[in-house]
Amino acid sequence: MTQPLGFDTLAIHAGSAPDPATGARQVPIYQTTAYVFRDADHAAKLFNLQEVGYIYSRLTNPTVSALANRVCALEGGAGAICCSSGHAAQIMALFPLMGPGLNIVASSRLYGGTITQFSQTIKRFGWSAKFVDTDDLLAVEHAIDENTRAIFCETIANPGGYVSDLDALARIADRAGIPLIVDNTTATPYLCNPIEHGATLVVHSATKYLTGNGTVTGGVVVDSGKFDWSANDKFPSLSQPEPAYHGLTFHAALGSMAFTFHSIAVGLRDLGMTMNPQGAHYTLMGIETLGLRMQRHVENAKIVAEYLEQDPRVEFVTYAGLASSPYRKRAESITPKGAGALFTFAVKGGYDACVKLVDSVKLFSHVANLGDTRSLIIHPASTTHRQLDAAAQIKAGAAPNVVRLSIGIEDVRDIIADLDQALAAATA
């Protein structure tokens, strides 16, 4: 073949081949914990990372590897690992870079759960996060100090319909000698490949669009393989002999695969945030139709956002695909195939009307999830963003009068009809 394979071809074929033992066409669920070594020499070579193979499923498993390789191909990375959840993927992305006393600079517009993970829980490891408005590039630059080890943002921020200027953030990270980490969950590799915009690491919650039907909790970390971990002394786990792996110097020994092998040999081995083979199988099935689904998701989202924007019961709509959005131009360059299918809108009548609205929908499901084939609705201020104070809620795009929609791939007329009757009930 002379041309590189297209997205929809990779979504079906990347990472998989007919099973060498049986010819099985679909990727089998390798429901096994361990793998028989050919002999003692083979075992030693595997443990020394001199030969690639399977040892124990906390580290690697053939079904899980097929998924890692597929997402890696779709994102244009060098290597990838799968994790037990999107939140696990975030910890796994940071783990080789961080240590006590070190920090990251994170966007103030992140998924509510990530804000809690970064503002509270990572402190137990001695890590910290400085939250800044990533539209203020000077503030991002000023927040970086000698202990900063990464910039972290989301391509399309959940829940606010905000699009990050990935290229500008990557340039700042580059100048500081640190990686840009991008959570690409809400855009998916179909709408955006952050590595093309300069990201070093891409994290996903596979729970959402990748699986696409609300059956799996999973995560993925993809490494571009392009970051020079040895350019400065900031990343000793990768550039210096690693005491946690008998003194192996990962970057010198493994080059562009250093981050991936460290994540397997030390991260998954010792933190154990491993994806299970059944979950990987469901996600592989889901990804086969990712392109088709995302086309319909963004098509429907635009129609619904335009409908809501002209409705007198609605105060505003935050969808970056709207002509009125301040992020329209940026969305056209970062996510040219569409601005995702997740946005918020403000209901006239405030908090009480929002609560009535989520109680009145019939087709929409009131759940704390997104990226399902089904249309989903949630009122962030009373649920996902409940732990945040009012100021932080507003900063995160989750003010009390705001409802979040994850637009599904149903017939768009039915989606609109359901919102219409629920708005009537909520604002009566």
Ligand SMILES: *Cc1c(COP(=O)(O)O)cnc(C)c1O
């Ligand atoms: C859901 C989500 C996460 C966390 O993923 P889990 O699989 O639920 O752990 C992280 N980031 C974004 C943008 C999400 O939507």
